[in-house]
Amino acid sequence: RSVRWLDRCVAAHGRPEQQLLFAIIQGGLDPALRQRCIQAMTQRDVPGFAIGGLSGGEDKAQFWRTVKFSAERLPRDKPRYLMGVGYATDLVVCVALGCDMFDCVFPTRTARFGSALVPWGSLQLKNQQFAKDFRPIDENCDCPTCQRHTRAYLHALLRSETAALHLLTLHNVAYQMKLMGSMRESILQQRFPEFVRDFMDTMYGGRGGPPSWAREALASVGITLD
Amino acid sequence: MELKLLGAAGGRLGSLSGLGRSGAAALALPGCLLYTRAGAAPHLTHDTLSLVRGVPGVAQLPLPALAEIHDVLEEYKEGAAKFIGMPDAVLYCSLHDPVSPCPSGYNTNKAVSLWGSSGRMEMTASKFMDIQRAIQPDWFQCISDGDTVSAEAGRKRAKKSVDRSLSFLDVCLQLQEKSPELQGSVMFGAIEGGDILEERLRSARETAKRPVGGFLLDGFQGCAMAKETKLKLIASVTAELPEDKPRIIHGVGKPDEVLECIERGVDIFESFFPFQVTERGCALVFSYSCHPDPEAAVVLTQNGAQDLEKNGAEDQDEISKADPEMTPFEICLKDKKYQEDFGPLLEGCTCYCCQRHTRAYVHHLLVTNELLAGVLLMMHNFQHYFSFFSAIRDALRDNKMDQLKKLVFRQALDGPADVKLSP
Numbered sequence: 162r163s164v165r166w167l168d169r170c171v172a173a174h175g176r177p178e179q180q181l182l183f184a185i186i187q188g189g190l191d192p193a194l195r196q197r198c199i200q201a202m203t204q205r206d207v208p209g210f211a212i213g214g215l216s217g218g219e220d221k222a223q224f225w226r227t228v229k230f231s232a233e234r235l236p237r238d239k240p241r242y243l244m245g246v247g248y249a250t251d252l253v254v255c256v257a258l259g260c261d262m263f264d265c266v267f268p269t270r271t272a273r274f275g276s277a278l279v280p281w282g283s284l285q286l287k288n289q290q291f292a293k294d295f296r297p298i299d300e301n302c303d304c305p306t307c308q309r310h311t312r313a314y315l316h317a318l319l320r321s322e323t324a325a326l327h328l329l330t331l332h333n334v335a336y337q338m339k340l341m342g343s344m345r346e347s348i349l350q351q352r353f354p355e356f357v358r359d360f361m362d363t364m365y366g367g368r369g370g371p372p373s374w375a376r377e378a379l380a381s382v383g384i385t386l387d
Numbered sequence: 388m389e390l391k392l393l394g395a396a397g398g399r400l401g402s403l404s405g406l407g408r409s410g411a412a413a414l415a416l417p418g419c420l421l422y423t424r425a426g427a428a429p430h431l432t433h434d435t436l437s438l439v440r441g442v443p444g445v446a447q448l449p450l451p452a453l454a455e456i457h458d459v460l461e462e463y464k465e466g467a468a469k470f471i472g473m474p475d476a477v478l479y480c481s482l483h484d485p486v487s488p489c490p491s492g493y494n495t496n497k498a499v500s501l502w503g504s505s506g507r508m509e510m511t512a513s514k515f516m517d518i519q520r521a522i523q524p525d526w527f528q529c530i531s532d533g534d535t536v537s538a539e540a541g542r543k544r545a546k547k548s549v550d551r552s553l554s555f556l557d558v559c560l561q562l563q564e565k566s567p568e569l570q571g572s573v574m575f576g577a578i579e580g581g582d583i584l585e586e587r588l589r590s591a592r593e594t595a596k597r598p599v600g601g602f603l604l605d606g607f608q609g610c611a612m613a614k615e616t617k618l619k620l621i622a623s624v625t626a627e628l629p630e631d632k633p634r635i636i637h638g639v640g641k642p643d644e645v646l647e648c649i650e651r652g653v654d655i656f657e658s659f660f661p662f663q664v665t666e667r668g669c670a671l672v673f674s675y676s677c678h679p680d681p682e683a684a685v686v687l688t689q690n691g692a693q694d695l696e697k698n699g700a701e702d703q704d705e706i707s708k709a710d711p712e713m714t715p716f717e718i719c720l721k722d723k724k725y726q727e728d729f730g731p732l733l734e735g736c737t738c739y740c741c742q743r744h745t746r747a748y749v750h751h752l753l754v755t756n757e758l759l760a761g762v763l764l765m766m767h768n769f770q771h772y773f774s775f776f777s778a779i780r781d782a783l784r785d786n787k788m789d790q791l792k793k794l795v796f797r798q799a800l801d802g803p804a805d806v807k808l809s810p
Contacts, residue, residue: 273758293462305434309472313463317425317456321504323758324427331432 163187164201171205183242185213186231190223199234209240212260216245225254225378232259249278249340250371253360254378256344257353268337272329275319278336280363284312286329291316304335354384361386388573388600390416390631393784398649400783403633407477407525408571412444416633417649417783419776420447420479421769422658424486426471428769429662430761433472438739439766441773445477447657448524449484451503454510457518466523480524482531482577485608485638485659491537496551499530512555516562519569526573526601530555533605535581536612545581548606549590552579556597573600575635578624582612587620591627601633604653608638618647625652642673642716642775643799646792649779656776661768664717668753670732670764671771673716674804675778677790715802718746720764725750738770739763 167184174182184202188194202210212231215224228243235241242262243255252263268278275287277298284291284298297307298315306315306328318325347356357379361371370376376386392401398417406412421428421443428436428446436442453460453467463470468478483489483501493500493507499515501508510518515530531552535545556576563569576599580586594602604624607617625634636653639645640660648656664671713719720732731741732749740749740763752760782791798804 292456293459295463305432309433311470313459314426314470314472317452317459318427320425321452322425322427323430323761324424324432326758327430327432327435327762331434 163198167202167205167207171207181208183207183209183211183240185211185244186235187214188227189214190219190227192227192230195227195231196234199231203234203236207239209242210235211242211244213244215243216247216265221372221374222377225258225374225381228255228260229258229378229381235259249337250361250364250375252340253344253357254375257357257379257382257384259382268333269330272333273326275325275329277315277329278333280360281366282364286312286315287319288316298332299336302332302335302339304332306332306335357384358386390633392416392630395783396786397788398779398783399652399654400780403654406445407475409475412475412477414444414477414655415777415780416654417656417776417779418654419443419656419658419772420445420635422447422485422662423471424449424484425452426467426473428765429665430758430765435739435762435766439770439773440737441770441777443658443773443776445479445526445655446473447479447481448522449481449487450518450528451484451487451501451508453480453522454501454508454518455503455505457521460518460521463521466521468523468525477525478522479575479635480519480522480527481603481637481657482528483533483637485640485657486663489534489536491534491539494532494534494551496554499532499555512558513562515555516559516566516569519572520566521568523568524572526575528575528577528603528605529559529599531577531579531605533577533579533608535579535606536609540581540611542581542583542586545579545583545586548579548581549586549593552577552590553593556594556599560597560599575599575601575603577603577605578628579606580620581606582616582620584620584623587624588627591624595628599632601635602628603635603637605637607636618651621648621653622651628652641714641799642675642795645775646779646795650788650792658769658772661772662765663712664714664768665761665764667710667712667719668721668760668764669710669713669717669719670749671717671768672733672803673775673798674794675775675791677778677782677785677787677794715799718803720746720749720760721753722750732764732767733771736767736771738767740767 163185170182184205184207186198186202188198212228215227232241240261241259243260245265246255246263247265247267275285277284277286279299291312294312296312298312299307310328315325315328347353365371371386388403389405390403392399401416402413403416404413423446426448448467460467460470468474468476487502489502498509498511501510510530512530519527532548535548563574576594576597578590578594580590604621628634633654634652635655636648637657639648639656645656661671725746728746730746732746733741744763749760749763782788
């Protein structure tokens, strides 16, 4: 079905110069289906490939294997857009597995629920513990929210004002942008594995280390966490 | 704080200077305050607020939201301005939030009730001053009894409001003397008295005898008081007040009412009205331009005819769905008729929203319940309202108040004039 639709879309696409039409690889968690799909779609002349069907909360062990399987079989010189991913850890691992582009509602949605993303997890600012916390969300963040406001103020504002949601959205988007920016930088500086180790340490340091699926996924591309 | 009047006829054109910690801030008069909720302009962050033109130099921070976090402010120690992220703003702390209803019958000789998101808070003069010490406002309304707005208030209740408010004032003035944190803060005395002329005059005269920095006219909120009475009382009250101290009025926001109060000696208004307009999914579109160019006259007829046509066709539906609070100064973007209207909210408006977006888009945002609707509407409504006050000052300067009044009062009856705003 997806291959049929791809062909119909390519045929109907009237503005290839202004709009890039990506093919979306499907096939669930089944390698054979994914293989068939990739084989068929890579025969079509598209500027890029999306890896779809993998952001529905499936088992993480199968998730990473399917991402890797797909990324390995897609052309190296065309972008791989992993749809619906995601959480910070997922982003880091999937970059290691060969993905280039991502999209996710998570940072903005979680902001609207009062949750601020930080390198070591997230802060539920509606929680009473922040009522008198006069630090910014993240002391090292240079977003407009962290430059001007404290956790205590955001906590108070969250009771009743939509402005709080906007402030948190600003911060969470900045967090995502910074995360991706640091990954690019570390790759350019040939120290991506080190970046991954630092990231995992900060995120999971005090809590028994990163989840096993992440460990395995990273190990499969040669990145070991001690 | 220094008030300078320029001597125009029809209103107190001038300015208030020497404001704020730095003493460098100023407020043009007649003018309005920036309405905030819990210290933030509604729907707006510092960055989006900075895209609104004409934001007044003084912000209103209603007390209830701050009273609810009194303990936090006390521990913070550095005052509300810094806490809310507006360290350089000039802050006026009013006793109540103009938008929240204040149920009647909860004040006593010793305490006044405030209403916040977590319900009722009873406040004595001493507790009130404790909280002000933690807030450290530039200006603040002295705790007063303004519970005369409901229709059942009579002469006795009016007298009580005056007596209590004066007693609170005297206690608070004494407490202020003993508070180092409040030495730089200006106390505003509330003029009460319900709808009884005698009591209003007494309140004005007595309050004026105290060393307050300014006055606020209270108890004129809502529509219980007959318009004639309201206007007469306002004029009588301001006549009793010293020329060189600012007069704020609470609860007045509609453009026609603003003009009526300015004529009667009021200097400063709140800006809760554009917020209320925003909350009902509406945009202010009333005209205040007294200098229409000849081209605009043609646009006027064309636009006016088109919009009237639209109105005529869907009158039945509109009436049944329209928000009862809606005024003739606005259009309701929730209305289906804007679904494919690709013009700006208001032709000629230079606000962020009108420069980039269409009525159709804002309609869509409202229908899909997107937060962005509130952001864009608030930016437009604030800018339009602040620009209105600027036009008032221009009209006073150019002796064109009569034209402005005529234009606004006509729209109060007929609806927006749809004239293209001149730059």
